[in-house]
Amino acid sequence: MSEKVSPSVIRRLPRYHRFLKELLQSNIQRISSRELSEKMRLTASQIRQDFNCFGEFGQQGYGYNVELLYTEIGRILGLEDAKTMIQIGVGNLGKAIVSHLDFSSCGFSLIGLFDQDPKLIGRKIAKLTIQDTTTLAAFCRQHHPTAAVLCIPEEAAQQLSKTLVESGVQCFWNFSHYDLALHYDDILVENVHITDSLMTLGYLASNPT
C-alpha cells in the first residue's frame, strides 16, 4: 500500500500524529474531520482523502476515534519498529539534537555518537560515549546501523558519507549542506535546511498580505 502514498501525505502524517497526541493528552476521544481540519488548517476533504490512503478510520456522523487513529498513524510511520541510528557530529547542533530529541518516539534507537574533535571523543552524552570518526567503518561493520544523522560541515559530510554508504548505511538525516542524493543512488535522504525556513519567514515578513 505504501507505494501509492504521495510524499505530501507522508509529510502530513507526523503533524497528524502530533495533533492526535495532544487531543489524547486532553482526554478527547473522538473528533470530526471538520474540527480536525480547523485545528490543522487543512480542508476536511483533504483530511478524509489522506486517511483513506491507509484504510477506513472514520464513521459517518461519529467522526474519528482519536486513539485508534493515533495508534494507526504511529504504526504506518513505523514508530514501534526501532531502527538503529548513529550520529556523526556532536558540536552545538549535534549536542542539541542528542540531548533534546527523543529518538525512540520517532522510531529510531540511537546506538552511537561520533566526532573528530579530540576534546569531545570519550565524553558521554545521553548514555553514549563519543567515539572517534576514524572508527566509524569498523563500528558499522559490527553493528549495521540503518541510519545516520549528519551534524557536520559540508566537507566532512562529503568524506564521511562515502564511508557510511560503503559500510552499508542506507538512510540519512542530513543537516549538512552536502547533497547526498546527487552522489549516491539507492539511499534515503531527509534533508533539514533550517535556513530555508528562515527565508520563508523573511518572505512573509517582507510581503505582508
Add this chain to the structure above:
Amino acid sequence: MSEKVSPSVIRRLPRYHRFLKELLQSNIQRISSRELSEKMRLTASQIRQDFNCFGEFGQQGYGYNVELLYTEIGRILGLEDAKTMIQIGVGNLGKAIVSHLDFSSCGFSLIGLFDQDPKLIGRKIAKLTIQDTTTLAAFCRQHHPTAAVLCIPEEAAQQLSKTLVESGVQCFWNFSHYDLALHYDDILVENVHITDSLMTLGYLASNPT
C-alpha cells in the same frame, strides 16, 4: 503580486536560491529548465510555472540567466531588506543557531539575545551579550524588533510569546512545541518541527519501495 503566490511556491524559493548560488559558485551562467529540473527533482513545467508567478526570466532556446534569476529570487525573498530579529533561548539549540546561522544572508539582522538562565546572562555570543528575559518588554519597546526566534520549551514559549506579541513583535520563527498561531491572530509564524522530519525518514525506512 505577492498575494497570488501559493505557499508551496514560496517554500520552493529558498531551494531555488540555494541551487542557483551553487551554480554561480561553479561559474555556470545559464541553465535550461530541464537541467534545473533534474538538479532540483521537480518537473520542468513546474519550474516554469513557479518562475512565471514573478515575471519572465527565461528565454526560449537560451534557458535562464543564473545570476539574474538568483538576484531576482533574492529580491523576492526580501534578503536585502534586513529585518530586525531577537532570539529567545541560548541553550544548546539556541547556541547552535546563533553561532552557525548567517541571519543576514536570510534577510534578518540579529539585534538581541535573551535567556533566563543566570549562568548565561551576561555572556557574549556572536558579538551580542545575552540579556535577562525580564528585560524583554523594555528592549522591544525601545528597539521594535520585527521578528523573534523561540528556542525555548513550550511553557516558556507560552509565557514569553505573550510578552513579545504585546510588545509589537509580529513574526516568529518557532522551534518550541507551543502553537502560537492558535492563540494569536495577525502574527506570522514559521514553525520548525525537526521531529516531523525524523519521522518522515522513519516512514521511508520502514516502508521501502
